[in-house]
Amino acid sequence: MAVPFAVFEEANAPAGIRFLHRNSPTTNKYLPETMGGGVALFDFDSDGDLDIYFTNGAKIDDPMLPGKKPEKLDPKYWNRLYRNDGNWKFTDVTGKAGLSGSGTGYGMGAAVGDYDNDGFQDVYLTTIDGNALYRNRGDGTFENVTAKAGVAASGWSSSAGFFDYNNDGKLDLFVCRYLDWTFEKNIHCGERKPGERAYCHPDNFKGAGNVLFRNNGDAFSDVSFEAGVSNPAGKALGVAFADYDGDGWTDIYAAHDSVMCFLYHNRGDGTFEEVALAAGAGYNDDGKPFAGMGVDFADYDNDGLPDIFVTNLSQETYALYRNAGDGSFQYATNRTGVGHATFPYSGWSTKFVDYDNDGWKDIFVAQGHVLDTIGLTAPNLKYLQPPLLLRNNKGNFVRVPPAEAGPSFGSEKAGRGAAFGDLDNDGAIDAVTSNIGEAPTILRNMTRRNTARQPNHWLSMRFEGKRANRDGIGCRVKLTMASGKSQFYEVQTASGYLSASDRRVLAGLGAEAVVPRIEIRWPGGRVQTLARVKADRNLVVREPAE
Numbered sequence: 001m002a003v004p005f006a007v008f009e010e011a012n013a014p015a016g017i018r019f020l021h022r023n024s025p026t027t028n029k030y031l032p033e034t035m036g037g038g039v040a041l042f043d044f045d046s047d048g049d050l051d052i053y054f055t056n057g058a059k060i061d062d063p064m065l066p067g068k069k070p071e072k073l074d075p076k077y078w079n080r081l082y083r084n085d086g087n088w089k090f091t092d093v094t095g096k097a098g099l100s101g102s103g104t105g106y107g108m109g110a111a112v113g114d115y116d117n118d119g120f121q122d123v124y125l126t127t128i129d130g131n132a133l134y135r136n137r138g139d140g141t142f143e144n145v146t147a148k149a150g151v152a153a154s155g156w157s158s159s160a161g162f163f164d165y166n167n168d169g170k171l172d173l174f175v176c177r178y179l180d181w182t183f184e185k186n187i188h189c190g191e192r193k194p195g196e197r198a199y200c201h202p203d204n205f206k207g208a209g210n211v212l213f214r215n216n217g218d219a220f221s222d223v224s225f226e227a228g229v230s231n232p233a234g235k236a237l238g239v240a241f242a243d244y245d246g247d248g249w250t251d252i253y254a255a256h257d258s259v260m261c262f263l264y265h266n267r268g269d270g271t272f273e274e275v276a277l278a279a280g281a282g283y284n285d286d287g288k289p290f291a292g293m294g295v296d297f298a299d300y301d302n303d304g305l306p307d308i309f310v311t312n313l314s315q316e317t318y319a320l321y322r323n324a325g326d327g328s329f330q331y332a333t334n335r336t337g338v339g340h341a342t343f344p345y346s347g348w349s350t351k352f353v354d355y356d357n358d359g360w361k362d363i364f365v366a367q368g369h370v371l372d373t374i375g376l377t378a379p380n381l382k383y384l385q386p387p388l389l390l391r392n393n394k395g396n397f398v399r400v401p402p403a404e405a406g407p408s409f410g411s412e413k414a415g416r417g418a419a420f421g422d423l424d425n426d427g428a429i430d431a432v433t434s435n436i437g438e439a440p441t442i443l444r445n446m447t448r449r450n451t452a453r454q455p456n457h458w459l460s461m462r463f464e465g466k467r468a469n470r471d472g473i474g475c476r477v478k479l480t481m482a483s484g485k486s487q488f489y490e491v492q493t494a495s496g497y498l499s500a501s502d503r504r505v506l507a508g509l510g511a512e513a514v515v516p517r518i519e520i521r522w523p524g525g526r527v528q529t530l531a532r533v534k535a536d537r538n539l540v541v542r543e544p545a546e
Contacts, residue, residue, distance in 0.1 A: 005450045006406035007355060008431070008443040015090050015442050019054050019080045023437050026062035029199050030186055032128050034370050037416035037434035038109035038498030042121045045140050049084035050421045050502055052432055053099070054440060055107035055125065056080065064183040069129065070106040079107055088424060088444065098142045101125055104132045109417070109498030113162025113171045115215060117470040124173060126157035131175065151220050153211050156181055161494025163241045163250050164469050166270055167524045170215035171469050176236035176254060177208035190373060198373045202257045207235040210254060228272045235259050238497045240297035242306035242490050243476065245327055248525055250474050255292030255310050281308055281321045285331040290316045294350040294497035299488045300361050301395040306490060311347025311365055314381050318342040341399045345385055346370060349418035349496030353429045356447050357456035357508030359487060360392040366415030366433045384412035387433060408441055421502025425538060427458035429506055457509040457535035463491055466543045467524060471503055474523040479507055479515050509535050
């Protein structure tokens with residue numbers, strides 16, 4: 001249904017963001033060139049406004065000589081932190097904050113979480129050769145504490161995320177690792193004709209085991225093997241967390257490229273059991289693997305059970321797994337309209353977001369094919385693709401056309417990372433995407449400025465733990481409306497691909513101006529209830545001391 005306004009408006013120019021992602025493309029087609037570009041939205045200075053952080057590539061020689069590593073010292077290759085000054089104005093504070101990542105190598109993703117419970121969110125950076133943890137000092141600057149914390153990891157890391165897997169009140173860290181790849185192991189793929197060499201398929205390389213770091217308070221311990229998450233058969237690109245069976249312990253879903261995806265069920269004793277095959281969430285409906293890249297783990301049909309959405313390559317269709325409530329998932333891609341809407345596209349970062357605040361979580365996907373040569377071998381496919389917005393119509397999805405979604409949804413890019421949050425605190429979810437070799441796309445949600453109709457109500461909630469972790473990561477939130485219907489959320493920052501989104505829960509309430517009851521289950525099992533909460537405001541919910 002056409003409406004007389006665009007949902008999203010591109011805000012790059014007024015925001016003053018001058019970032020350019022530099023992937024350093026070469027004739028040798030080194031695979032990382034087409035894989036990077038993470039985004040994080042978080043309030044690094046605790047002033048109430050979300051700031052924006054971009055990861056960047058590094059200088060790659062063509063060819064890379066044995067033993068040579070990408071160089072990131074030149075400021076044009078720096079990661080960039082933009083402080084939100086309000087009114088859609090941003091200032092580059094990278095140098096002052098100490099968050100350039102200049103010594104970390106070729107950048108991939110960013111994870112955000114207050115690992116030391118001091119009230120300031122910290123940043124973990126992934127690269128193709130060793131990662132870095134930056135502690136937020138609380139004065140606008142960051143300190144590299146990688147060596148002290150013991151979280152460097154090794155090899156090619158992709159996405160990462162903070163979560164509290166053992167409910168001890170301290171955020172642990174899960175790191176996806178992609179392939180056993182180095183510049184020395186790079187091989188020639190594609191045609192041996194000028195301009196037709198291609199980036200290699202992951203089948204040409206072995207996988208790499210994921211890493212789980214347990215937070216001990218003063219440092220982290222690598223517990224990957226003993227926890228049961230180190231299977232080297234995986235080729236992980238995206239990770240998301242949720243308690244899918246409601247047992248009080250956070251589970252892990254890792255999206256894998258061209259091999260079975262992994263669903264790690266948290267046993268509650270410090271170990272995980274990989275159950276994707278038995279649960280029906282590892283393959284597509286034909287029992288085949290797919291190029292799993294981005295993932296989100298949330299309740300799209302408002303039945304109280306977290307579902308799974310995974311993006312993949314063109315002609316594979318994206319995977320939507322509906323939680324059946326008995327420990328298993330049903331492949332719902334085709335019957336919900338997701339298959340028809342996604343068949344031509346290749347998706348990366350993604351998230352369930354209620355962009356119009358009608359009480360149903362919609363889907364946003366950053367898109368672009370992995371091969372910049374795809375048009376030579378498949379003329380019906382494109383390397384550059386527009387982002388995708390799918391409206392949730394009570395559990396079924398339909399593509400929102402560019403005429404309604406906004407001009408950016410008709411603009412083709414090589415989209416990769418994307419993060420989501422309310423950048424202007426107006427009660428509408430905004431989006432920021434990173435594009436390979438280009439400027440990012442800053443999308444301002446304009447639904448609350450639509451004068452043609454009364455905007456839907458909303459409620460933003462930020463959670464502060466006391467016995468639970470300070471960020472409230474892992475809180476399960478149930479909103480019961482006057483209509484008798486309910487909505488369900490789980491507090492997380494990790495989702496999509498290489499990216500971290502706002503930790504706040506922004507719930508769309510439709511026409512209802514009051515929420516009769518909100519129930520919060522904190523990690524560890526404590527239950528808190530709020531009654532008759534007024535809409536259209538930003539609320540801080542603190543865990544009771546007793």
